[in-house]
Amino acid sequence: xxxxxxxxxxxxxxxxxxxxxxxxxxxxxxxxxxxxxxxxxxxxxxxxxxxxxxxxxxxxxxxxxxxxxxxxxxxxxxxxxxxxxxxxxxxxxxxxxxxxxxxxxxxxxxxxxxxxxxxxxxxxxxxxxxxxxxxxxxxxxxxxxxxxxxxxxxxxxxxxxxxxxxxxxxxxxxxxxxxxxxxxxxxxxxxxxxxxxxxxxxxxxxxxxxxxxxxxxxxxxxxxxxxxxxxxxxxxxxxxxxxxxxxxxxxxxxxxxxxxxxxxxxxxxxxxxxxxxxxxxxxxx
Ligand code: NAP
Numbered sequence: 386x387x388x389x390x391x392x393x394x395x396x397x398x399x400x401x402x403x404x405x406x407x408x409x410x411x412x413x414x415x416x417x418x419x420x421x422x423x424x425x426x427x428x429x430x431x432x433x434x435x436x437x438x439x440x441x442x443x444x445x446x447x448x449x450x451x452x453x454x455x456x457x458x459x460x461x462x463x464x465x466x467x468x469x470x471x472x473x474x475x476x477x478x479x480x481x482x483x484x485x486x487x488x489x490x491x492x493x494x495x496x497x498x499x500x501x502x503x504x505x506x507x508x509x510x511x512x513x514x515x516x517x518x519x520x521x522x523x524x525x526x527x528x529x530x531x532x533x534x535x536x537x538x539x540x541x542x543x544x545x546x547x548x549x550x551x552x553x554x555x556x557x558x559x560x561x562x563x564x565x566x567x568x569x570x571x572x573x574x575x576x577x578x579x580x581x582x583x584x585x586x587x588x589x590x591x592x593x594x595x596x597x598x599x600x601x602x603x604x605x606x607x608x609x610x611x612x613x614x615x616x617x618x619x620x621x622x623x624x625x626x627x628x629x630x631x632x633x634x635x636x637x638x639x640x641x642x643x644x645x646x647x648x649x650x651x652x653x654x655x656x657x658x659x660x661x662x663x664x665x666x667x668x669x670x
Contacts, residue, residue, distance in 0.1 A: 386636070386637065387410075387636045387637070387638075387639050387640055387641055387642045388537075388641045388642075388643075389642060389643070389644050389647075390533055390537050390610075390612075390641050390642065390643045390644075390648065391644065391647055391648065391651075392533065392643070392647055392648050392649060392650065392651030392652040393580065393647065393651055394531070394536065395529075395532055395533050395536040395537075395651075395652050395655075396440075396651055396652050396654075396655040398536060399532065399652070399656075399659060400444055400655060401441060403444045403446075403655070403658060403659060403662055404444050404445060406662055406666070407444055407445045407446055407662060408445065410662070410665060410666065410669070411445070412668070414607070415665065415669055416445075416446075416447045416530050416635075417446050417447065417450065417477075417661055417662045417665035417666075418446070418447040418448060418474055418475050418476055418477075418661075418665070419437070419441060419446060419447070419448040419449075419475070419476070419477045419478075419479060419503070419615075419657070419661045419663075420448070420449050420451055420469050420472065420475040420477065420478045420479070420501075421431075421434060421437065421448060421449070421450045421451065421461060421479050421482040422451045422453075422465075422466065422469060422478060422479065422481065423450065423451070423452050423453070423480075423481045424452075424453045424455060424462070424481070424484055424485060424488070424538065425453075425454070425455035425485065426449065426452075426455075427481070430481040433481070433654075434450070434481075435669060436588070436654045437479070437654050437657060437658075439654075440654040440655055440657075440658055441603075441658055446658050446661060446662065449475065451465065451469055453465060455485055456485075456487075457488070459487070459488055459492075459493075461486075462493060463492070463493060463496060464487055466480070466493055466496040466497065467496050470496055470497055470498045473624060475501065476501060476534055476661055476662075476664045476665035476668055477501050477502075477503035477657075477660060477661035477664045477665070478497050478498075478501045478502065478503065478506075479503060479504050479657060480493075480494075480497065480504075480506060480553065481598030482506070482513070483594055494506045494507050495507065495508075499513070499521070500664060500667065500668060501664055502521075502522055503522050503525075503657060503660035503661050503664055504524055504525050504657065504660070505521075505522055505523055505524040505525075505554075505558065506644065508524075509521075510522055511553060511558070513622075514558050514561050514562070515561055515608070517561075517565055519599075520667065522660045522663075523558045523561075523562055524553075524555070524558050524657040525554055525653045525654075525657045526554065526555050526557035526559075526593075526614060526653055526656075526659070527558040527648060528562070528656045528659075529649050529650075529652035529653045529655075529656045530559050530562075530591060530614065530649055531559070531562045531563070531566070532613050532652055532656065533612065533643060533648070533649065533652060534589075534610075534612070536668050537562050537641065539589070539610055539641070541563060541566040541567060541568040541589075542566065542567040543567070543568070543569065544568050544569065544588040544589055545568075545569050545571070545586065545587045545588045545589070545609055546560075546563050546568045546569065546570045546571070546587055546588065546589040546591060547571050547573055547583055547584045547587035547589070547590050547591070548560045548563070548570060548571070548572050548573065548587070548591045548593065549573045549574075549577075549580070549584065549590065549591065549592050549593060549594050549600070549629070550573075550574065550591075550592070550593030550594050550595070550614070551572050551573075551574045552593065555593035555614055556572060556574075556593045557572070559591055559593065559614075560572045563584075563591075568589070571583060571587065578667055580603045580604070581603045584600065584604040584605065585604060585605060585606050587601070587609065588608075588610065589609065589610045589611075589612065590604065590605065590609060590610075590611045590612070591614065592611065592612070592613050592614060592615055592628065592629035592630050593610045593614040593615070594615060594629040595615060595629065596615070596617070596629055597615070597617035597618065597619065597620055597627050597628075597629070598620075598628070598629070598630065598631035598632075599626060599629050599630075599631070599634060600613075600629055600630040600631060601631045601635065602631070602634040602635060602638060604635075605635050605636065605638050605639050606639075607638055607639070607640070608639070608640050609638075609639040609640060610633060610639065610640060610641045610642070611630055611639050611641070611642040611643070612643050612648075612649065613628035613629055613630040613632075613642065613643050613644075613645050613648060613649065614626035614629065614649050615627070615630065615645060616628070616645065616650060626645070626646065627645055628643075628644075628645030628648070630642070630645070632644065644669045
């Protein structure tokens with residue numbers, strides 16, 4: 386039976402550190418603050434927002450919701466984002482994505498100041514991730530993967546890692562962060578040949594695909610560590626969700642595995658708060 390790398394223990398340890406640092410800032414008269422920008426009221430966004438609010442309240446971090454109607458115009462929204470960006474009380478900005486189709490999201494992202502871009506929405510932040518510039522903020526989910534690996538003392542130096550998925554949100558940045566720790570990374574995608582064999586060759590598999598239970602027993606081998614980033618509707622259990630890994634067939638084989646739910650997803654909101662606090666500390670250094 387594999388050891389389950391549960392996210393809660395990671396988030397709890399991180400919280401203790403953050404609470405102390407937030408108190409340190411408050412002692413200087415500064416309250417770190419996250420600006421949450423939302424257009425419309427998609428249930429997924431509201432669910433994530435609820436989790437962020439709860440986590441922020443738990444560590445004493447302030448937040449403000451900037452909510453805009455579904456039919457906000459490009460011009461109005463551009464102005465709104467620029468205002469949030471210029472607001473000195475706001476240290477970090479999270480904008481829910483994707484935006485409605487009539488908005489030019491690529492352009493709107495350029496109005497988020499890089500120093501407040503706590504979830505890596507701008508090309509400037511992505512550039513910092515790829516350039517190993519530690520003043521930048523990688524996206525929260527890849528950071529959560531790294532925090533889990535670190536918390537559970539998983540050695541990365543010289544290890545072979547297969548990352549399945551090459552999105553800008555997860556696959557590519559997590560590969561860069563793994564390389565920063567001297568792992569040898571193979572980035573896989575929908576055109577990768579012999580994907581099961583490539584994964585089975587690795588010491589660590591990171592699944593960031595968006596396909597329920599795709600990574601089955603044939604992709605893994607004994608001794609491996611599996612990080613499941615996926616969040617999908619569970620085809621076998623209506624109303625529940627599952628990862629990109631077929632936990633039932635993979636868990637008996639591998640050494641360590643993150644569960645879904647209760648793995649990567651449960652660390653992500655804490656990482657968002659960590660990034661906001663770091664942004665506040667840097668802005669007030
Ligand atoms: P995405 O933008 O849709 O990217 C999916 C990636 O998987 C693409 O690179 C795609 O390859 C690859 N892929 C798709 N089908 C494949 C196949 N059959 N074989 C090999 N590779 C395949 O998704 P994402 O935003 O990166 O998200 C990935 C997963 O993570 C989703 O389940 C999402 O819900 C989840 N997620 C979780 C969190 C969290 O906090 N836990 C946060 C964000 C996302 P191509 O590039 O060739 O198309």
